[in-house]
Amino acid sequence: MNTEAIWLFLSTQGVDFGLKVLGALVAWIVGRWLISITVRIFTGALERGKKIDATLSNYLRSILSVTLTIILALAVLGIFGVQTTSFAALLAGAGLAIGTAWGGLLTHFAAGVFMQVLRPFKVGDFVQVGGVTGTVQEIGLFGTTIITGDSVQTIVGNNKIFSDTIQNFSALPSRRVDCTAKVANSVDPLDAIARLKAAVAQIPNVVAAPAPDVEILSFTPEGPLLAVRPYAHTDHYWQVYFDTHRAIVATFGAAGYPVPETPVAPRNR
Structure with a gap:
């Protein structure tokens, strides 16, 4: 190890590098604190609305937290002078590739979101969806869990449900x-x-x-x-x-x- 080179670096750029590390540390701590507050406010708004299923609420909260954390990480890298433009483009390209490969799952996810908004049925209802008849146990992000009359747990893709006929036998009083x-x-x-x-x-x-x-x-x-x-x-x-x-x-x-x-x-x- 060349101690002379290290000493030269510390004597010329050490203070600047130390300030960058300190600034990055402060930015990370403050950023994480702000993210936690934002996620908490977002979660409280969803709970007060009481119109979104708990499963979807947790997923949306996770998406918000991860997205804000990535933005914070890019901001911290920018403090050290790292060019984040190419890094962001790489993330966007990766997201596009993953989205294309997982297109089928994304259609189920989108259908699940519409089901949460339109609410054709809820947990506990007796329904016939996607060719399956039974009681709704869970409305998931990508599939809905149905317990059939012969006590078989059946998971039906949300897109199959939303694109087919939905019969809700519990919607009316009798x-x-x-x-x-x-x-x-x-x-x-x-x-x-x-x-x-x-x-x-x-x-x-x-x-x-x-x-x-x-x-x-x-x-x-x-x-x-x-x-x-x-x-x-x-x-x-x-x-x-x-x-x-x-x-x-x-x-x-x-x-x-x-x-x-x-x-x-x-x-x-």
Whole structure:
């Protein structure tokens, strides 16, 4: 090591270099302090708004913090005389390359942002999206997690959800439960309808308005096919569905209705 060269450097440029180091250190400390305040204010604004999902809020906060930190690092490099123009161009080029390579993920991210703004559904809703039916567990940055009826965790890309039909079964107060009941040709269908309307109305969690629908749906060789349609909140859909079938069996059994049978055509002799 050439001590003479070191001493020459310290005697001629040491003070200037020391001031630059001190200035860079002060700039970094003050800059980080300002960044923390900015991020805290930004986070507080998001929390007060209460319109952005927590996952998206954390991601936006991270983006802001990283962006401001990069700007601060470039400013510190500028104190030492480092040309940051080419460095910034390099970062921009890298960002463009990454954006092109990750184009598919970016479309899912953009769709997720629109979903947070438009809010077609929320966590806990029962939906059918992207060909998947179940309860929304999480709305992520790139995909939405759905728990299906058979307890399978399914993640659907946000872009697939947003570009397809969205059915939200929890958006309205009640939902129609579709069941059918067949009576024999010898049974008066109007009597069966009156009995079923009274029985279905007594099922727990069946709403009073709209009232249950019981009407003749079609005619079959065995007898009239009745549409039995009570209404219930989506949380009670399957309970009402199964209880309605039990009510049909109990009502027809108590009325002594015969079992519908297919008529047998007479044989030609």
